Amino acid sequence: MNLYFDNSSTSFPKPEGVSQSINEYFSHGGTYGRAAYNRVIEVSRKVESTRSLLANLIGTSLAPNVVFTSNATHAINLFIRGMRYPKKKVIISPLEHNAVCRPLQYLFQTAGVGVDTFPHHPDGRIDIQKAAKVNFASYDLGIINHVSNVNGVIQPIKEIKRLMGNTPLLVDASQSAGRVEIRADEWKLDALALTGHKGIMGPTGTGALFIRNPDMADPLIFGGTGSNSESYLQPIDLPDRFEAGTPNIVGIYGLWGALSSGMGYSFKREHFVELLHEISTFSSFKLLAADDTDFQSDVFSIKPLGMEVSELARILFEKFSVETRSGLHCAPLAHRTLGTFTTGAVRFSLSKFHTDNDLDYLHSCLKKIDEGRS
Amino acid sequence: MREEANTGFTILIFSNIHQVMHAEKIIADKGYPYRIVPVPSNLSSECGLCIRIESSYLDSILSDLQNIKVEIHTLNNEP
Ligand SMILES: Cc1ncc(COP(=O)(O)O)c(C=O)c1O
Numbered sequence: 001m002n003l004y005f006d007n008s009s010t011s012f013p014k015p016e017g018v019s020q021s022i023n024e025y026f027s028h029g030g031t032y033g034r035a036a037y038n039r040v041i042e043v044s045r046k047v048e049s050t051r052s053l054l055a056n057l058i059g060t061s062l063a064p065n066v067v068f069t070s071n072a073t074h075a076i077n078l079f080i081r082g083m084r085y086p087k088k089k090v091i092i093s094p095l096e097h098n099a100v101c102r103p104l105q106y107l108f109q110t111a112g113v114g115v116d117t118f119p120h121h122p123d124g125r126i127d128i129q130k131a132a133k134v135n136f137a138s139y140d141l142g143i144i145n146h147v148s149n150v151n152g153v154i155q156p157i158k159e160i161k162r163l164m165g166n167t168p169l170l171v172d173a174s175q176s177a178g179r180v181e182i183r184a185d186e187w188k189l190d191a192l193a194l195t196g197h198k199g200i201m202g203p204t205g206t207g208a209l210f211i212r213n214p215d216m217a218d219p220l221i222f223g224g225t226g227s228n229s230e231s232y233l234q235p236i237d238l239p240d241r242f243e244a245g246t247p248n249i250v251g252i253y254g255l256w257g258a259l260s261s262g263m264g265y266s267f268k269r270e271h272f273v274e275l276l277h278e279i280s281t282f283s284s285f286k287l288l289a290a291d292d293t294d295f296q297s298d299v300f301s302i303k304p305l306g307m308e309v310s311e312l313a314r315i316l317f318e319k320f321s322v323e324t325r326s327g328l329h330c331a332p333l334a335h336r337t338l339g340t341f342t343t344g345a346v347r348f349s350l351s352k353f354h355t356d357n358d359l360d361y362l363h364s365c366l367k368k369i370d371e372g373r374s
Numbered sequence: 375m376r377e378e379a380n381t382g383f384t385i386l387i388f389s390n391i392h393q394v395m396h397a398e399k400i401i402a403d404k405g406y407p408y409r410i411v412p413v414p415s416n417l418s419s420e421c422g423l424c425i426r427i428e429s430s431y432l433d434s435i436l437s438d439l440q441n442i443k444v445e446i447h448t449l450n451n452e453p
Pocket of ligand 1: 008009071072073074096097099145147148149172174175195196330
């Protein structure tokens with residue numbers, strides 16, 4: 001039985017190919033570029049093959065525009081801090097993570113860049129009809145968390161970008177990459193940040209930024225790339241412009257293993273939707289989920305009524321061995337939007353490894369807790 | 375694998391490793407003979423890698439590489 005329900009923090013278990021690929025790297029070693037012996041050629045091929053797999057996953061034909069970072073936080077900072085803000089105004093979704101809110105707060109303090117929020121429904125999903133009336137031309141940038149790490153709401157990115165026109169959009173795909181469909185080219189996304197260790201199920205320390213027009217942002221980190229070494233200037237070509245220093249080759253090998261695993265879901269979508277429905281009927285919990293299941297990813301939270309959230313997480317673990325994350329999930333803005341600030345909630349985040357039986361077990365645990373209290 | 379025509383070698387230098395690997399894949403998939411070699415130091419102070427091809431295949435390889443930015447150097451001797 002798989003009782004690990006904290007995959008939005010980091011995924012576990014990983015597909016077998018992850019450790020196999022990492023072991024393969026440790027057996028032959030070598031760096032990325034910079035020389036031309038076989039070890040290096042092998043590593044360079046693998047790194048570039050991983051880049052292509054990522055490009056494929058997010059639906060872009062622009063593989064060199066996918067630059068490796070150490071996680072989504074790094075990718076988001078690279079873009080937000082590298083951009084220029086002549087209009088001094090940014091618009092964000094109401095379900096943003098601190099990976100976005102904190103760099104924006106820094107920009108506000110240091111450069112006076114203000115932040116507005118997209119009009120939205122009670123569950124935090126952006127209201128397309130109301131958004132159609134927003135004057136997007138007055139903003140330097142829009143930022144949207146594709147899948148909420150609190151209630152699992154999937155934002156209608158394609159429709160929003162269509163409304164935004166030429167105003168750039170950065171999508172935080174930390175929770176969505178590997179879980180829900182992303183079509184960066186078709187949706188005309190300007191930038192997208194992802195992390196390798198959550199929905200993609202790769203190792204920690206891996207991530208990427210997709211940036212359509214590299215001139216939109218200055219690099220965050222400058223240094224050696226193994227290219228143009230005679231110059232003190234950072235190369236302008238992608239991906240080197242944003243990839244100074246030796247990359248996380250071990251992690252990228254693991255990421256390759258995850259991306260090539262081709263794993264599908266082991267539980268049925270209808271079963272998951274049914275579980276959410278059942279939980280919504282329990283009188284001792286308030287369910288935090290999408291109001292419309294079409295916009296629901298496999299993450300949700302519950303707020304116990306008349307009990308501390310940490311107490312519920314403790315009971316789940318000590319009595320039932322169910323691992324969850326309680327509190328604010330680094331997303332105080334999302335909890336404010338959902339009315340659960342400052343206590344937060346208990347979050348359940350699934351993975352492709354969960355089966356219908358695991359969901360049934362979770363259901364039975366919550367039912368027992370509910371019955372014991374009502 | 376195509377015939378070795380032995381008409382001397384040409385070095386293809388790219389702007390970075392991503393481009394070398396991208397070009398290598400195209401060249402290898404089409405079956406042209408090639409080798410990845412260090413960039414000759416008389417061509418660049420660069421420490422990286424480049425692709426050495428047979429000069430007789432240069433035109434067809436360039437057309438297969440389409441819009442990849444490449445610097446071309448013909449070698450007199452095998453490096
Ligand atoms: C929505 C969202 N954005 C960003 C992040 C940051 O991801 P990482 O810690 O891998 O940089 C997370 C992870 O907690 C997240 O859920």
